Amino acid sequence: EIVLTQSPATLSVSAGESLTLSCRASQSVGRALHWLQQKPGQAPRLLIYGASTRATGIPARFSASGSGTEFTLNISSLQSEDFAVYYCQQDNDWPLSAYSFGQGTKVESK
Amino acid sequence: QVQLQESGPGLVKPSETLSLTCTVSGGSISNYYWSWIRQRPGKGLEWVGYLYYSGNTNYNPSLKSRVTISADTSKNQFSLKLTSVTAADTAVYYCARPPDLWGRGTLVTVSS
Numbered sequence: 001e002i003v004l005t006q007s008p009a010t011l012s013v014s015a016g017e018s019l020t021l022s023c024r025a026s027q028s029v030g031r032a033l034h035w036l037q038q039k040p041g042q043a044p045r046l047l048i049y050g051a052s053t054r055a056t057g058i059p060a061r062f063s064a065s066g067s068g069t070e071f072t073l074n075i076s077s078l079q080s081e082d083f084a085v086y087y088c089q090q091d092n093d094w095p096l097s098a099y100s101f102g103q104g105t106k107v108e109s110k
Numbered sequence: 111q112v113q114l115q116e117s118g119p120g121l122v123k124p125s126e127t128l129s130l131t132c133t134v135s136g137g138s139i140s141n142y143y144w145s146w147i148r149q150r151p152g153k154g155l156e157w158v159g160y161l162y163y164s165g166n167t168n169y170n171p172s173l174k175s176r177v178t179i180s181a182d183t184s185k186n187q188f189s190l191k192l193t194s195v196t197a198a199d200t201a202v203y204y205c206a207r208p209p210d211l212w213g214r215g216t217l218v219t220v221s222s
Contacts, residue, residue, distance in 0.1 A: 034209040043212040
């Protein structure tokens with residue numbers, strides 16, 4: 001089972017700031033790594049797929065990079081609607097192997 | 111546009127069976143893998159299991175002995191059954207086709 005470890009657990013920031021979230025895999029997942037955003041009471045929403053491609057309708061302030069075991073999600077000029085929990089998810093070798101989620105990073109208002 | 115909608119009881123008694131159905135609209139369940147994912151209160155996302163529309167399944171090892179996921183292609187639905195539930199199974203259950211397609215989720219509370 002591939003374990004995804006996200007850091008930090010919580011980020012306290014102000015609107016307008018830029019931030020970087022990290023996701024580390026216990027073994028290589030290639031580029032089969034996606035980033036999801038979840039707001040309270042809502043289902044997760046896909047932000048980034050394939051490690052670096054923005055999903056449809058996702059603003060350009062969201063960017064991501066990485067491959068193998070190290071991945072980052074960058075949010076530039078944080079907007080009020082960006083306060084949420086961010087999860088990474090991998091599906092390397094899926095469906096032969098199950099996919100997994102990181103434990104999440106909460107981005108909260110300072 | 112494909113949409114997913116979970117349905118089923120919101121309250122289940124301990125030791126009983128949790129049963130949920132996901133209705134897929136705007137597209138066919140054929141030729142895809144479909145998943146159930148749950149989120150306990152205040153916690154992260156936990157994969158429950160998935161199936162291919164033809165019936166092949168794969169379950170989270172921690173739940174495998176209690177989980178069954180099945181499909182009804184005639185109704186364009188797939189279902190989750192989780193037996194012998196306890197309070198630890200209280201969660202929002204999502205049907206999904208990760209990473210991009212998710213239902214809105216349904217809260218299932220296990221309580222007498």
